[in-house]
Amino acid sequence: MTQPNTLPQVQPSTTAIHAGYTPSGDYRPLTVPLYSSAAYEFGSHAEAVEKFALRASGFTYSRTGNPTVSVFEQRAAALEGGANAVATATGQAAVALSLLALTQGPKHIIASSQLYGGTVDLLTDSFNDFGIRITFVDPDQPAAWEAAIEEDTRAFFLESVTNPLSTLPDLPALAEVAHRHNIPVVVDNTLATPANFKPLAYGADIVVHSATKALAGHGQVLGGVVVDSGTFDFSDEARWPQIARARERYAGTSLLARYAGGAYSMLVRSKFLHDLGPTLPAANAHSIITGIETLPVRTAAAQSTLLLLANFLEAHPLVKAVHHPSRTTHRHHERAAKFFPRGTGSVLAVELHDADLVPAFIDNLKIIALAANIGDTRTMIAHPATMTHCRLTPSQLAEAGLNAGVLRISVGLEDPADLIRDLDRALAAAEVSGDKSTVKDVVFA
Numbered sequence: 001m002t003q004p005n006t007l008p009q010v011q012p013s014t015t016a017i018h019a020g021y022t023p024s025g026d027y028r029p030l031t032v033p034l035y036s037s038a039a040y041e042f043g044s045h046a047e048a049v050e051k052f053a054l055r056a057s058g059f060t061y062s063r064t065g066n067p068t069v070s071v072f073e074q075r076a077a078a079l080e081g082g083a084n085a086v087a088t089a090t091g092q093a094a095v096a097l098s099l100l101a102l103t104q105g106p107k108h109i110i111a112s113s114q115l116y117g118g119t120v121d122l123l124t125d126s127f128n129d130f131g132i133r134i135t136f137v138d139p140d141q142p143a144a145w146e147a148a149i150e151e152d153t154r155a156f157f158l159e160s161v162t163n164p165l166s167t168l169p170d171l172p173a174l175a176e177v178a179h180r181h182n183i184p185v186v187v188d189n190t191l192a193t194p195a196n197f198k199p200l201a202y203g204a205d206i207v208v209h210s211a212t213k214a215l216a217g218h219g220q221v222l223g224g225v226v227v228d229s230g231t232f233d234f235s236d237e238a239r240w241p242q243i244a245r246a247r248e249r250y251a252g253t254s255l256l257a258r259y260a261g262g263a264y265s266m267l268v269r270s271k272f273l274h275d276l277g278p279t280l281p282a283a284n285a286h287s288i289i290t291g292i293e294t295l296p297v298r299t300a301a302a303q304s305t306l307l308l309l310a311n312f313l314e315a316h317p318l319v320k321a322v323h324h325p326s327r328t329t330h331r332h333h334e335r336a337a338k339f340f341p342r343g344t345g346s347v348l349a350v351e352l353h354d355a356d357l358v359p360a361f362i363d364n365l366k367i368i369a370l371a372a373n374i375g376d377t378r379t380m381i382a383h384p385a386t387m388t389h390c391r392l393t394p395s396q397l398a399e400a401g402l403n404a405g406v407l408r409i410s411v412g413l414e415d416p417a418d419l420i421r422d423l424d425r426a427l428a429a430a431e432v433s434g435d436k437s438t439v440k441d442v443v444f445a
């Protein structure tokens, strides 16, 4: 059994290596062991009964908990400054479960109009099928979020750094609006990473991650996590019956009465993870834990390379704009300095003057890979309008600020000079070939 630890107040780089695990047992393994077991033996029938009834804590079956996965959960909670965390198979599952737990009924969500394309698919298509209604609002307009609140609104959802344009919503202002209406704020902190920004410290109640990205950092596995602050007030029984009302499923008590600040995460785990089953495999948790240990140094290195790439691209005649808050022209440059002094992560967007050059530019890159991922050690490029965000309607694309010339670059850990040479070569080749392509035919409003 792994032993959680209680660390003194430490910096993120120390938390990333130590939180959630203390060597113990006969062998005292220094690194987190991989517990590859679907089930756990009970010492007696009475013990099994107590654990299944959730009256005693402990592992029963790995769909809802595993010692290795638990270390990842504790480490993610510690990094974000949360009380509890629930790991999921993917970031997509983390977003889905975090919101399903709030919107049973079905209820209404107000979401940022600038989100990862897969999240937009989930909200507009699958959630819509379940009867959960979504209103998308510009994350820069807190008053518009307030105006969009309905009797049934049960969540605000936004990304702390948006994918791919790196806009920075005013989280404290949005949280102030939400909390006046007893609405929890769920923030996807994937791009920022907790090495740079902790949404719970700025008013968020719940944080979600695609651990597939910078947390893992190696691009080898998928994973997700829901981190709960444990401080949102779910006591209004009429508003939050799934948490505050006594239920047969929990032996006639309410989750709130049993778990207090742990009630929301217990709902995510014991109902949604248990019933729907998007469990993070222990081997993937193990791999993500190894990645997290280097998160702060990887993030700092990628961000310093990103600045060099941004400077190069901004000065290039084929480039219309670099969309990144490090640029003085970015509308959230000042907000970045205030809330993100360490950086906003390793993603930048570059917009070419001539969208027709996009395919030739991409195809002439030799080091930078065309791939739909971010946060890896290797640098990757994607064309959001035809890849990650390809199912958005023309008006959704326009609202998200995405046009045919925009490319997303996730900066990795290669030598910056090699990456700049790669970009330079590919831009030159694209200009020479003047490739006229199909990109412009695809979407645009």
Ligand SMILES: Cc1ncc(COP(=O)(O)O)c(C=O)c1O
Residues within 6 Å of the ligand: 090, 091, 092, 093, 095, 116, 118, 119, 159, 163, 188, 190, 191, 209, 210, 211, 212, 213, 222, 223, 224
């Ligand atoms: C910001 C953001 N959130 C969530 C997800 C979904 O994560 P996963 O691919 O791990 O399901 C992604 C994936 O790209 C993402 O970029």
